[in-house]
Structure formats: C-alpha cells, structure tokens
Amino acid sequence: MAQQAATKQRIKRIRLEDALNANVWDVDTKPHIIVDSEKCAGCADKACTYLCPGGCFTLLAGKVLYSYEGCLECGTCRVVCPKGAVTWNYPLSGRGVQYRFG
Ligand code: SF4
Ligand code: SF4
Secondary structure, X not given: OHHHHHHHHHOOOXXXXXXXXXXXXXXXXXXXXXXXXXXXXXXXXXXXXXXXXOOXXXXXXXXXXXXXXXXXXXXXXXHHOOOOOEEEOOOOOOOEEEOOOO
C-alpha cells in the first residue's frame, strides 16, 4: 500500500492533449494515406471523423476531408472503414510521428 502511494506520487499526470502536442513529426512529402472520396460519399456513419485519435478526418459540408500530416500511425481509419476507402502504408523509414511519451 505504501509502495503504491509512493509510485503514484512519482508518476506525473499529464493531459492527453499535452502528451500529443509533445510529439514531433517528420512529414513525408509522399502521403502514406490515400482516401477514396467517392467511397466516402456513400458512407453513412463516417466513423473515421470521430475515431481518428489524431483528428486527421473532418466533415465539412457533408464531405470528408483528411490530412496525413498529424497521423499517429495507429491504423484505426483503415480498420474501421466499412468501404475499404483507406489505402494505408507506414511512412518511409524514419519519417512520420516520433512519440515523446511512449
Ligand atoms: S469510414 Fe471510410 S468510407 Fe467512411 S468516410 Fe471514413 S474513410 Fe470514407
Ligand atoms: S492511422 Fe490513426 S491517426 Fe492516422 S489517420 Fe488513421 S486513424 Fe488517424
């Protein structure tokens, strides 16, 4: 019990936003994510717009816009897309996100 309390004191709590803001990106000029917008037009739920932890997908006037620059390389968009609209590869070796908090 005392050890747990000591461990808790040593762990510095930070907000998720602060942890993500500490990351740095070496953005590849060649996109590692390609989205087929024709398939998106017929997608009812547009799950990518609320499940992407990097906020890379946004809905604007009914259209899905995406940017790969802030991608966290989790692969969620590819997995949740019901239409197979996301072509996903890792960025070239050494490029992309560099995590600062794990
Ligand atoms: S879930 Fe797939 S098809 Fe639907 S909007 Fe997102 S990328 Fe497009
Ligand atoms: S891989 Fe993850 S962070 Fe990158 S665009 Fe897809 S859901 Fe967002």
